[in-house]
Amino acid sequence: MxxxxxxxLGRELKKEEWWDAKxxxxxxxxxxxxxxxxxxxxxxVLQEAEFIEVPVGEECKSLEVATQVWxxxxxxxADRNTVIVNLGGGCVCDLGGYVAAGYKRGIRHINVPTTxxxxxxxxxxGKTAINLDGVKNVVGHFYxxxxxxxxxxxxxTLPREELLNGKMEMVKTAAVADSLLFERxxxxxxxxxxxxxxxxxxxxxIVKADPYDRSIRHILNFGHTFGHAVEMYSxxxxxxxxxxxxxxxxxxxxxxxxxxxxxxxxxxxWFKRHADVPRYTLKDIEHMLPLMRQDKKNTAGELxxxxxxxxxAAVIDVAVSDHEVRDAxxxxxxx
Numbered sequence: 344m345x346x347x348x349x350x351x352l353g354r355e356l357k358k359e360e361w362w363d364a365k366x367x368x369x370x371x372x373x374x375x376x377x378x379x380x381x382x383x384x385x386x387x388v389l390q391e392a393e394f395i396e397v398p399v400g401e402e403c404k405s406l407e408v409a410t411q412v413w414x415x416x417x418x419x420x421a422d423r424n425t426v427i428v429n430l431g432g433g434c435v436c437d438l439g440g441y442v443a444a445g446y447k448r449g450i451r452h453i454n455v456p457t458t459x460x461x462x463x464x465x466x467x468x469g470k471t472a473i474n475l476d477g478v479k480n481v482v483g484h485f486y487x488x489x490x491x492x493x494x495x496x497x498x499x500t501l502p503r504e505e506l507l508n509g510k511m512e513m514v515k516t517a518a519v520a521d522s523l524l525f526e527r528x529x530x531x532x533x534x535x536x537x538x539x540x541x542x543x544x545x546x547x548x549i550v551k552a553d554p555y556d557r558s559i560r561h562i563l564n565f566g567h568t569f570g571h572a573v574e575m576y577s578x579x580x581x582x583x584x585x586x587x588x589x590x591x592x593x594x595x596x597x598x599x600x601x602x603x604x605x606x607x608x609x610x611x612x613w614f615k616r617h618a619d620v621p622r623y624t625l626k627d628i629e630h631m632l633p634l635m636r637q638d639k640k641n642t643a644g645e646l647x648x649x650x651x652x653x654x655x656a657a658v659i660d661v662a663v664s665d666h667e668v669r670d671a672x673x674x675x676x677x678x
Contacts, residue, residue, distance in 0.1 A: 459509020
């Protein structure tokens, strides 16, 4: 269930189904400093909660950190009625959901995302995961939060780069599901509260239709097969890497599915207004191809991508050859 605002969360947690709850708030250094006081200021029942601090970013998504959190829960005598409140970006929500899924065979958790990327993507849908041996999200569960709380006030704490990171994922969701919203997001420079809610609702609707990611939910992987490889190889932030991945995927969509070149050029012009397009050599691409083959959507070693037939209409599981991957990456040099 997606809730709008901390005040709504405060009212919800006063209901009878939460009376037996013991709360633990999971934070990182940034959300401890900038967001924790706002959360407990608006949500009275969390004022007595314990908190656990984890490393910032992808560093927290490890088995070692998850084990440390489980040990802390044990030491504090956390029981089946304990609720983990994940206050942070996508990494904190991923880790917290993973920990909640495993502790005592599953306890409740609530996501309070504090980044635009998490509000519109990572905190919605019930995918929880940690990284292993440098591979993102390779160990995890489908384990949905009881609540996801969208509170735009937290966006005031973010630098421009983090807002752009989230905007890229918003554009991705609109590109595969809502052509009119896609056009509005490309035109509007500011991020409006209503747009955040619209994107969150689109993702929530898709997730409800395919909770275990076996069919239609694959459309949300648009840009990610390329993007995850870019993220790991180039160390770009996730949202920006997905934005680059969408450039490559839209180029292939024009060539393979007849996507209008106007859609591709509109998006590429918007991307260039906000970020530099990375340039890759053939040597770079040969390093990224094995990373792309690790994508969970691949079948029998064959690369599968989500491509666009038109704005708002995605096609899943499109086979893409190594030659086409090289072509798409090299074309970034001409964007």
